[in-house]
Amino acid sequence: MNTLVILAHPDDETLFVGGTMLAAQHRTWQILCATYTMSDTRAAEALNAIAAFQSYGVNVTIKFLGHPDDRFDFTGGIDTQLLEDQISHYSSWAHEIITHNAAGEDGYYAHQSIHTVVHRVYPQSWNI
Numbered sequence: 001m002n003t004l005v006i007l008a009h010p011d012d013e014t015l016f017v018g019g020t021m022l023a024a025q026h027r028t029w030q031i032l033c034a035t036y037t038m039s040d041t042r043a044a045e046a047l048n049a050i051a052a053f054q055s056y057g058v059n060v061t062i063k064f065l066g067h068p069d070d071r072f073d074f075t076g077g078i079d080t081q082l083l084e085d086q087i088s089h090y091s092s093w094a095h096e097i098i099t100h101n102a103a104g105e106d107g108y109y110a111h112q113s114i115h116t117v118v119h120r121v122y123p124q125s126w127n128i
Contacts, residue, residue, distance in 0.1 A: 004094035006032045006087055006118050006125075008110040009069065010046030013062065016105070016128045017098060018049075021058045029060035030094070032087060034078070034114055035069040069110065083117050091122070101127035 003024075005017055013021075013031045021029055031050070036043045043064050050062050065086050067078045090097075099118040104111030105128060118125050 001027045001095045002030070002093050003027045003096045003098065004030050004032065004090050006034070006097065006099045006114060008034050008100065008108075008114045010036055010040075010042040010064075011049070012100075012111075013046065014049050016100075018053070021053055021060060022056060025057045025059070027059070029058065030090070031060065031062040032090075033062060033064045034067045034083060035110075036064045037066045038064055040064075078113065080113075080117050084121050087118065088121050097122045097125035098128060099125050 005013060007013055007016065010033055012033070017029075021027075033043075033046065036046075046062055046064075050060055053060050065083065067083065097118070099122075100111035100115040102112065102115050104115065115127070
């Protein structure tokens, strides 16, 4: 089973779905992180976390979509059309799609923004 997880930040995969990934190692996991690029320090830290999950047998990869973290708000923040385009082509691959919940787990606007965009593209997605 292919599971797509669309999150705002590096470390969200560990905080919000890490235990689920360890418990469901039979799945193939693709993490899409909306912020940062491969050259950023936080991305390097996330890659280390992904390597740790892989060492426990989790089939997981991560891709960074490059949106600036400081622009994730509802007042002209990120390019939501670009984000929709970046995530939309996974529909034929993913059996399940998981993302932030409407409240942003802790009220964080970046998580709320991701929830809004993901549910526009994938209304059937599951919330953390």
